[in-house]
Amino acid sequence: MLPMSVHAREINHISTESSKSPVENIDQFFIQNSQKKNAIWVPKIKGKSRYSFSIPKDAYYIAKKHADASDLFYLSEINDNGLKFQSNKSKNIDIVISENNSNLILSQSILSNTHAGLFLKNKEKISFGVNLNKDVIISKNALGNFGVEQAQGEYTVFNAKFVKLSYNENSEFYGYINHEFKSDHLNIGIGNTWFDIASQVDLTLGIHEQGKKVESEFFATIGDENIKFQIGLNQIKNNSNMNMFFNLKFENILNKENFGTNVIISSKDSVFGLRNLSLKSFRRKNLDKLWKKNMNYN
Numbered sequence: 259m260l261p262m263s264v265h266a267r268e269i270n271h272i273s274t275e276s277s278k279s280p281v282e283n284i285d286q287f288f289i290q291n292s293q294k295k296n297a298i299w300v301p302k303i304k305g306k307s308r309y310s311f312s313i314p315k316d317a318y319y320i321a322k323k324h325a326d327a328s329d330l331f332y333l334s335e336i337n338d339n340g341l342k343f344q345s346n347k348s349k350n351i352d353i354v355i356s357e358n359n360s361n362l363i364l365s366q367s368i369l370s371n372t373h374a375g376l377f378l379k380n381k382e383k384i385s386f387g388v389n390l391n392k393d394v395i396i397s398k399n400a401l402g403n404f405g406v407e408q409a410q411g412e413y414t415v416f417n418a419k420f421v422k423l424s425y426n427e428n429s430e431f432y433g434y435i436n437h438e439f440k441s442d443h444l445n446i447g448i449g450n451t452w453f454d455i456a457s458q459v460d461l462t463l464g465i466h467e468q469g470k471k472v473e474s475e476f477f478a479t480i481g482d483e484n485i486k487f488q489i490g491l492n493q494i495k496n497n498s499n500m501n502m503f504f505n506l507k508f509e510n511i512l513n514k515e516n517f518g519t520n521v522i523i524s525s526k527d528s529v530f531g532l533r534n535l536s537l538k539s540f541r542r543k544n545l546d547k548l549w550k551k552n553m554n555y556n
Contacts, residue, residue: 280552281322288315300339301548305346305370306393306401308540310337311549325555331546340398341540343370350375350518356526365389377407385409391417399423401535413440421535427543428453432464432534442469449475453538460538462490477503483539484509492526 278286280299287297297318300310312335321330346367354361358381365375371393378386391405400422407415416439421432429452436445449464460479465472477490488505503525511519538544 281555284313284318288318296335300344301545301552302344303539303548305344305348305367306540307342307344308339308398309542309545310339311335311545312337322555327549327553327555330553331549336542336545338398338542341395341401341537343393343395346370348516348518350520352518352520352522354522354524356522356524363389377409379409385411387412396420396422399427399537399540401537403535413438415439415443419535421537423537423541427541430537432536434534444468451479451536451538453541454543477505481507484511 284297284299288294295315296312297315298310298312300307313330314333317330317333321327348367350363350365350373352361352363352365354363360380361377362379363375363377365373368374373391375389376387377389378384387407387409389405389407391403394402394404396402400420402420403418405417407417409415416437417435419432419434421430423430429450431448431450433448434446437443445466445468447464447466449462449466451460451462453460455461458480461476462479463474463476465474467473473492475490475492477488477492479486479488481487486505486507486509488507490503492501492503505526506523508521509518511521
């Protein structure tokens with residue numbers, strides 16, 4: 259739920275300032291390091307990175323002269339460095355509206371992989387609380403998150419999530435646990451998402467247990483990095499017992515690099531699964547989109 263921000267990062271070669279674009283950082287690097295033949299650019303997304311570009315100096319200046327970086331993408335060497343944490347000073351406001359539950363969540367990055375926040379929720383009664391969560395890199399293509407939240411007059415809730423990209427990066431496997439201490443509340447779920455079916459739809463099939471009831475769900479996601487629409491079926495037991503639901507997600511509404519504003523509207527009562535971890539943006543196949551968005555000379 260954090261905003262997407264992509265800029266150069268100091269990795270061996272490029273020295274950078276967050277206020278500058280990748281092109282400005284690369285220009286500055288080659289001016290200050292005239293003997294260097296390549297510059298390294300690492301796209302940073304939500305405080306993390308994975309792939310990097312080694313951009314050849316001669317090809318870079320030819321592309322800049324013609325204001326066309328398309329060919330430069332294929333002339334640059336792409337390296338998989340594995341998931342890594344980068345500097346992250348983001349703030350976020352999340353508004354979640356569901357069938358019988360509304361949440362207002364304010365969060366602040368306090369370390370490169372840790373966030374603290376305040377929330378206000380209205381489910382049966384209005385309550386105020388605090389939360390703390392921490393990202394953990396499990397492997398070069400797997401991420402986890404662990405956190406706790408404490409609402410006024412309620413027991414502490416523990417959350418754990420993980421996600422792992424498939425070897426070919428065409429899908430990801432995810433899971434989560436949500437448990438309220440000193441109570442019977444336990445929500446466990448796993449599922450798999452297949453990306454870019456027919457080039458524009460992500461399909462998810464999952465199963466979860468909540469309140470000793472096992473239910474499955476199947477839904478499709480359509481949209482881009484800013485607006486996503488999900489529609490599907492849950493509580494799939496037989497042909498006569500299926501519930502249709504929808505989710506509408508508006509991400510980074512104000513389009514600010516370090517200030518995320520996100521809104522989720524859902525027909526479901528429980529919206530925990532909407533905040534599942536995802537590594538879709540960290541795939542090699544996503545790099546051309548990041549390149550087109552950031553590597554321009556206009």
